[in-house]
Amino acid sequence: MNPDSVAALAQALVRCPSRGGVDSYEPVLAVLEDWLAARALPYRRLLDDAGAAVALLVEIAGGRPGPWWTLDACVDTAPYGDESAWSFPPASGDVVDGWLLGRGAADSKVAASMFCHLAAELAPRAESLRGGLAVLLDADEHTGRFGGARAYLADPRAERPAGVLIGYPGMDEVVVGGRGLWRATITVRAPSGHSGSSKTVVGAISRAVHLVHLLDAEELPLPQGDFPLPPRLTVTAFHGGEGFSVTPDRVDLNVDIRTTPDFTAEDAEALVRRAVSALTPEPLVVPVAAWPPFRLTENDQPAAALLTAASETGLTVSPKTAGPSNIGNLLAGEGIPAVAGFGVPYENLHATDERAHLAELSTVYAVYRRAALTLLGAEDPPEAQAASSEPS
Known part of the structure; x- marks a missing residue:
């Protein structure tokens, strides 16, 4: 050579x-x-x-x-x-x-x-x-x-x-x-309204923020066995709203979860679906990718x-x-x-x-x-x- x-x-x-x-x-x-x-x-x-x-x-x-x-x-x-x-x-x-x-x-x-x-x-x-x-x-x-x-x-x-x-x-x-990964988009919906209305409206942004807090509070397992890294959950995108006077009716989130042999894609999906079940109406979860560790x-x-x-x-x-x-x-x-x-x-x-x-x-x-x-x-x-x- x-x-x-x-x-x-x-x-x-x-x-x-x-x-x-x-x-x-x-x-x-x-x-x-x-x-x-x-x-x-x-x-x-x-x-x-x-x-x-x-x-x-x-x-x-x-x-x-x-x-x-x-x-x-x-x-x-x-x-x-x-x-x-x-x-x-x-x-x-x-x-x-x-x-x-x-x-x-x-x-x-x-x-x-x-x-x-x-x-x-x-x-x-x-x-x-x-x-x-x-x-x-x-x-x-x-x-x-x-x-x-x-x-x-x-x-x-x-x-x-x-x-x-x-x-x-x-x-x-x-x-x-x-590490592997499991990724999904989450659509959070709520009634829309005027931001200055005398009627209080809990908009999609507030509901989505609450969901992010729920996801961040989830405890993930420590490394086990021969695999040296733990799983990790990250909200990587947050989109919704426009202007100032409207309480938006939709927010879209991207969630990226890095998986391990002891915390699989199935575990990741179950975690997210458990978190979204705390909201009414329940947000829509759409898995977009899953790779094994x-x-x-x-x-x-x-x-x-x-x-x-x-x-x-x-x-x-x-x-x-x-x-x-x-x-x-x-x-x-x-x-x-x-x-x-x-x-x-x-x-x-x-x-x-x-x-x-x-x-x-x-x-x-x-x-x-x-x-x-x-x-x-x-x-x-x-x-x-x-x-x-x-x-x-």
Whole structure:
């Protein structure tokens, strides 16, 4: 692996704006397709239900029977926010003092480039591999739809993976688990009226505030067993009312509950429905999303392969159970184990002046390479090790 080549592809990707739900994904997909085609790597587009391209899938079938494993990196990005606050253009792609600058440098265009290079290295050795290796380049992750991952799982032509390694950045930890979530909208209704009327009207806002207090007062269980985080309930949106003279008849709330193995989506829904039953008329609860929590042990694959590879490369890396959810939760709902959060050091992910440090590229690549070879049951003779360090 030539780190300059990995950096060059990552730069080209950062220079293609690909904000989820804002920019066309065609330019960033075209950069990847040109790179893959130039190396004769087998790839194809994955489409959503509307026929739009939401991912590229690279598939390298091994010459021996065995499970398939997937490397996953998103190539769409978060929005820029206030561009005037950036000290460089959000789509810069420049490397300054060892930092790759721009939105997506950290999440996750460096990882996408690394995984493409790893596929290019392993493809000539496909006959020696057991099972197969897929690289999913997801162009619909930051919308929250996870369209690329969903299209991959729904594709009848794709081999179902035994596990997925998600290339989020950060060298200190490997995310082996995460809290799940249960989300709902709640509609609170009440009679409307004039705010100056002599008749007292308890409007929807007052009723909704009372409901928020009830939800905030609910006691959630402490962490139990091997799962280190407690559940959490947050009211994340509150909409209602207009002007000054009308007592509104409707308020809409969003409720986000992070779940654990001991406090499930069913428990979360029961809690909310218990709270709303204290109001008359009873507010309408509409669940909108539910993902299960997940957690791998250090002996479960693919966590074991990645953690062992990091240790053998000389790194001290800790397994972590994350509070926020990620694609690992979506995969857990499909019964597919996943790890996330190992990559190059970074700063300001999703924030102003996002950047990724490139000095550690070779080390991070070596970890993923070693983990992939372990999962694919491939030996690594000296000549192959030497070839991996040659320019590509």
